[in-house]
Amino acid sequence: MKTHHSRQKKIRSFCRKLLQWYSDHKRDLPWRKTGDPYRILVSEVMLQQTQVDRVIPKYQEFLRRFPSFTALTAASPREVILAWAGLGYNRRALNLHAAAQDVVKRFGGKLPSTREELLSLKGVGSYTVGAILAFAFHKDETALDTNIRRVIHRVFFGSEFPAWKKNDKELESLAKKLIPPGRGYDWNHALMDFGALQCTARRPLCETCPLKKICNAYPKILEDVKHGRVKTAYVEPGPASSPNIPNRIFRGRVVEALRVAPRHTLSFDTLAHQIKEDYTEDDEPWLANLLTTLEKEGFVCIKKAKEDILVSLV
Numbered sequence: 001m002k003t004h005h006s007r008q009k010k011i012r013s014f015c016r017k018l019l020q021w022y023s024d025h026k027r028d029l030p031w032r033k034t035g036d037p038y039r040i041l042v043s044e045v046m047l048q049q050t051q052v053d054r055v056i057p058k059y060q061e062f063l064r065r066f067p068s069f070t071a072l073t074a075a076s077p078r079e080v081i082l083a084w085a086g087l088g089y090n091r092r093a094l095n096l097h098a099a100a101q102d103v104v105k106r107f108g109g110k111l112p113s114t115r116e117e118l119l120s121l122k123g124v125g126s127y128t129v130g131a132i133l134a135f136a137f138h139k140d141e142t143a144l145d146t147n148i149r150r151v152i153h154r155v156f157f158g159s160e161f162p163a164w165k166k167n168d169k170e171l172e173s174l175a176k177k178l179i180p181p182g183r184g185y186d187w188n189h190a191l192m193d194f195g196a197l198q199c200t201a202r203r204p205l206c207e208t209c210p211l212k213k214i215c216n217a218y219p220k221i222l223e224d225v226k227h228g229r230v231k232t233a234y235v236e237p238g239p240a241s242s243p244n245i246p247n248r249i250f251r252g253r254v255v256e257a258l259r260v261a262p263r264h265t266l267s268f269d270t271l272a273h274q275i276k277e278d279y280t281e282d283d284e285p286w287l288a289n290l291l292t293t294l295e296k297e298g299f300v301c302i303k304k305a306k307e308d309i310l311v312s313l314v
């Protein structure tokens with residue numbers, strides 16, 4: 001009984017302090033100035049793996065070019081990939097294009113507002129659904145991104161070192177209970193901003209943190225960060241000759257090289273030397289594998305032409 005009571009007290013204190021912090025520190029971001037579900041979906045897809053600062057100009061540029069689901073649907077996959085330049089993780093561009101086609105075909109051009117229907121759209125996972133429901137439809141849902149996950153874990157369960165003590169399902173279940181009724185929109189933004197500005201992965205500002213008195217991670221987290229113990233996400237390594245450059249960087253370079261190439265096409269060898277300065281024959285199986293994956297994912301076409309292999313953007 002006492003435990004339940006103190007947990008409720010902590011939740012109330014957490015909500016109050018966090019919303020107070022948010023009213024003083026909220027970020028002024030362009031996608032927070034619109035209620036248009038299309039624009040909010042575009043921003044959420046762009047933000048999935050790209051930093052806010054890089055997204056802002058691309059978001060505005062993309063919307064000038066494709067202002068609606070219908071406009072995006074009318075474009076070819078190649079045009080959308082070209083417009084995605086600079087954002088990386090190009091798979092998102094193709095998924096967004098496919099989702100737009102679906103919205104136009106199945107939902108008359110209006111983004112649906114139920115979890116099940118949103119989940120049926122290409123590239124829209126559980127996190128994006130939560131974000132759309134909270135930000136476009138003002139529902140009391142959670143958008144459990146890496147920032148929110150980290151903040152909730154630290155405050156309620158402690159440091160993420162040596163291992164996360166709770167899985168995503170458990171964190172999501174608690175996150176839902178934390179939402180002050182009717183405040184899902186502000187609440188998710190508050191947690192995101194707090195994770196991005198105050199309780200960051202590598203340099204949490206614990207000493208000035210309004211939550212430190214109720215935070216289970218404080219002060220151990222400072223030691224964990226100082227000694228590099230806090231874990232970072234798994235990154236798929238690149239070729240054996242350059243294991244420190246992850247494959248996602250080379251994937252991005254392939255698409256970028258084809259974007260600017262004449263007719264968006266290059267021979268295998270030219271492409272190889274453009275994306276990897278020290279390319280040798282030993283790298284060939286790795287590159288062939290990388291390109292086959294990109295082809296399966298719908299980014300490139302690979303064709304045999306006499307002695308050459310030609311790689312083109314879709």
Ligand code: SF4
Nearest residue numbers: 199204206209212215
């Ligand atoms: S005290 Fe530190 S770890 Fe805890 S919420 Fe604040 S910034 Fe995050």
